[in-house]
Amino acid sequence: MIGAQPAFRAIGLSKAYGKRLAVDRLDLQVDRGELFGFLGPNGAGKTTTIRMALGLIAPTNGTVEILGAEVRHNRSKVLPRVGALVESPALYGYLSGRNNLRVFGDLLGGVPEKRIDEVLEIISLTGRDKDKVKTYSMGMKQRLGLGVALLNNPDLLILDEPANGLDPAGIVEMRDLLRSLAAEGKTVFISSHVLSEVQQICTRVAIINHGKLIRLAPVHELLDAPGEFEIKVDSPDALVVALRLQPWGQEARVEHGLVITRAPQGRGRDLIAFLVQNGHQPDSVGERQRDLEDIFLSLTGDS
Ligand SMILES: Nc1ncnc2c1ncn2[C@@H]1O[C@H](COP(=O)(O)OP(=O)(O)OP(=O)(O)O)[C@@H](O)[C@H]1O
Ligand SMILES: [Mg+2]
Incomplete structure (x- = not known):
């Protein structure tokens, strides 16, 4: 049964750029409904892993499975069920928030206006939907980027540093938003080096450094270790x-x-x-x- 498959699975996943291993034999499994934190310092290999997960770049070795299917050979089946935000979203500043969602919706083959209304509601931009994106705050742009990822009502959200560039209030909003999405049953995979963030919302975290997995544990287990x-x-x-x-x-x-x-x-x-x-x-x-x-x-x- 497909429902029993993990949301995300990396098996011996590696990526080399020349001689440098950006991701080094990563094994990782994220179950359905988890709010999972993928942590590492700058250059640890987070974005590279996410790009492989989305089929944007090919692994040097190993595979990624999403919702039970290997990504590279099943992109058309898998990607419609995934919403992604990788680094800063490429939004159109001269278009309104609503029109940005329409344009990205068209790329997905068309999204009904009703869904666009729903997404604007979820990301709390309903009142500002007609304003040009270039007049938006950083937090609003980041929320709109998340809105783009939500258009197809995905089962799995893969978000690369969703708290990037947000002020403390924006971070709180983003955190609440991610929590409510997880409460709806979505699997949320977020990368971050803003650790205090992940500590408050994630149930499990993986910590990577130099492309290698160095710790994978429930958050409480890490925090409860003898102090x-x-x-x-x-x-x-x-x-x-x-x-x-x-x-x-x-x-x-x-x-x-x-x-x-x-x-x-x-x-x-x-x-x-x-x-x-x-x-x-x-x-x-x-x-x-x-x-x-x-x-x-x-x-x-x-x-
Ligand atoms: N296109 C590329 N060509 C060559 N090297 C790359 C490329 N992309 C990433 N790297 C290297 O791979 C390593 C991992 O980079 P990656 O962007 O995945 O790290 P990250 O964990 O996302 O870091 P950050 O927190 O800064 O976003 C780094 O050493 C980086 O310089
Ligand atoms: Mg990165």
Whole structure:
């Protein structure tokens, strides 16, 4: 049954530009209905992967399947079910928002005016639909780009950096919009290096660097990993020496005058007991907030 097929699947996917591997044997599966984050620093290979997923460029090796069908040989079957926004949308500034949707609709073989009204509603541009796009804000242009991707009412949305260039209010609007699309049952695949974004809306994330998958996990699993504590003491260097003798304290270090360490069994109270028993009375012990940004930096620290 086609409904059981994953929305997106990359199998051993690679792309070489000359000698450089932009994407390196990527294996990835996104299930139906997921709001999936595809994260990586600049140059990690996100856009290259997305271009292969959309059949815009050919893989050097491996394949991409969308909704169960291999993309390169089934473009006419697959692409009508996909909506995509790759980098900045190529909108016509001298046309109105509505006329942009009509023009892109024509490229799809025609979209009924009723659907254009619906899309304008979804992207909250109903009141501004007759204004020229060149008078739109960045956020409005980005929403219109998403509107283009929604014209064919796709099952899968592939969005390359949809938050690009948006201010905080625009980011909140985009986030709400993506959430409501996922709530309708669409699969949403978004690439980003705006990690705080992805943390708030995605259920699972893949982190890539130098074209390679380095982590694939539910967001909560990344965030729930045992955290670190920061300790204020009189002699941080001596404490670090003592901590590093402990099996749980191997990664102890000093940052900005504070000692950063894991705790026995991840428990703050056990850490405090250890400090006191070893004569390092702490002035304060605090659990560090771990967000995806920290995890991302620790995983991609070489770039
Ligand atoms: N057409 C091309 N020709 C040669 N090299 C390319 C081409 N497109 C991308 N690359 C290289 O492939 C690597 C991955 O680029 P890609 O655009 O996929 O990264 P990205 O993760 O989308 O980065 P960003 O966050 O900056 O958008 C980079 O080293 C880039 O220079
Ligand atoms: Mg990119």
